[in-house]
Amino acid sequence: MRQEKVSERDLAIAMLGGIEPVASTQVRSAPGSEEALVVKNLAVRDEHGVLRVKNVSFSVKAGSIVGVVGVAGNGQKHLTDAIYGMCSRSGEVYVGGIKLAPANPLASLKLGMAYVPEDRFSLGLVPNMTVLENLAMKKIALGMHCTGPYVNWAAYRREGTRNLETYKVEGRLNMRVGELSGGNAQKVLLAREFGLHPKVLIVASPTRGLDIAATRSVLQILDDMANTGTGILVVSEDLDEVLEIADEVHVLFRGEIVGSFTRASADPDRIGLLMGGSRS
């Protein structure tokens, strides 16, 4: 292809082997008025006592997607981990109006919070275990399809087969997750979290390392999830990705929110400057 004649879209089609990419997700039903997630004055210190997140407050409405963008190393992981309850924090977190206990991921799960961490292979999934086991993991933690200590794997197998079809995962239930491609692994992770029917989903860098087809597919899944009423918090350093799907964008710099925009008012240049630390 000659450089001057080729567009980004042409390249995408060529990379997908002549297949049209999934249409960009722009239309979503109006978000509800109920607050799915409220974060108030959140502050987080790391294991060395350094303040990584400072006085962060925002909310996510049911059925809406809120993005938090920032250059890597500005407190994103501490922010998402603290909201989910993976580390201690000060400040308050409410899910569906109920206050969450700090440092208790199981309590967060029970209240309807799902979390897709950034590192899908070492934090989100267990590569050495099968797709079926990875899909069932959090539901078993919640005691679903369990009779006392007994796990009903037949029920999980039925559900897993449906999940593979719904999310178009190229793989089998008895495959090790480590054998899947990055895109398919991310779909498994999203299928597992969405299977919990959460009130709120936190997802960090959802498309990092994925090819163009898998990226479109993952963004489409997130959009579909929001349309079913789940409030979604997307934390990413990929501004284009966040602007494409989010209704509201907050900019995180050195652990603080330094700017907030709605989709209509979002100016990529201005957000880019804020991400780099410019306050002007």
Place this chain on the structure above:
Amino acid sequence: MISLKLERRPTSIKSVYVAGIPVVGAVIGLLIAAVILAVTRHNPFSTYGIMLQFAFGSLRGVNSTLVQMTPLLLTGLAALVAFRAGVYNIGAEGQLYIGAMSASGVALALRGQTPIVIIPCMLIAGALGGVAWALIPALSRVLYDANEILTTLMMNYIGGLLITYLIFNSDSYWRDLSTSFARSYPVGKTIPINANWPALGIAGFTLPLGLLVGLGVSILVMLWFRQGRGGFFARVFANSPLTAQYTGVRTKRLVFGIFLASGALAGIAGASQIGDFAHLLDPSSLQAAGYGYAGILVAVLAMLNPLGLILSSLFLGGLTNAGFALEGPKFPNGTVGTLEGIILFCVVGMLTLVNYRIRIVNQARFTPLKASKDGSTTAGVQEKSTFSRVRFFSSNPFGKRD
């Protein structure tokens, strides 16, 4: 230059190959051992014949093998439960000592009671003894993140010294002081006859109670790991502790529970030594046998599979029994130990191939480029095909551009 590279298999291999790999290892071990036997002027065929005869070839041999198998199965279970959950309890040895001490203490204290009272109490006491000895490393790990390999190993020495003290260096409750002979040559009190564990006889085979307990627990452990919530979380934790935390697993509670379960199983092995076989606390025999450490080997041989553990403990029990049968003037202890060691080494070594594969790498392909006098680049030593590839990439791979 051609070299061999060990690399992780990208996909899992079929179960039939997994089962075949240790068998191939055993055959290789037997072949290597045959060379050593031939060098030391022993006929390998007749030696292996004797080993097979004494281990599995007669009723008496099988019964002796089952005796050896019993503690190995129980300590193997203790190691398996812990290792499969990623908790490295090396302390089955010490936990077995304390289990034996507790069970013999209870048996002596309940003298005069019926077997139906004494035997369950001995089992419980053995398990609790093992739990008590595992408690210190468990708390150290959970509260202070102390390395359990070191703490459990240290506790083994303390346990060994404690039972030695009870019999050899003190007038303890466990020591027999009833005769002047016993006072001169320290020995433990023999437990009452009512405290001797019964054995199940089937078609001439004698299955000690400890073995039956071990077989039953193996099945329960298999079901727990396959169908149980706790077993599932233990596997998640073993594979990825952080993912377990993200999944909502209470990891500290899990590690603590696993530690105590492992300790209880090792303690039951100690109780079985008293109730089934020794009938008194004998520190020297217990420490010489090293069943706690051998249990780790049994668990590894079984690839942490509870049903495989039955086979591996039977195999190692048979090998140990055959070793006893061989020992004599013609076969010094060292030769027997070497034979056993080579066979086990080959089996365990071959197990590496379950998760890893050996690949032949032709390093000529990666020979660094050398610049020649005319400025072009060529590889130093290479095959013809490699040469053409290097030349291709040293020129403009994109050809003419518009």
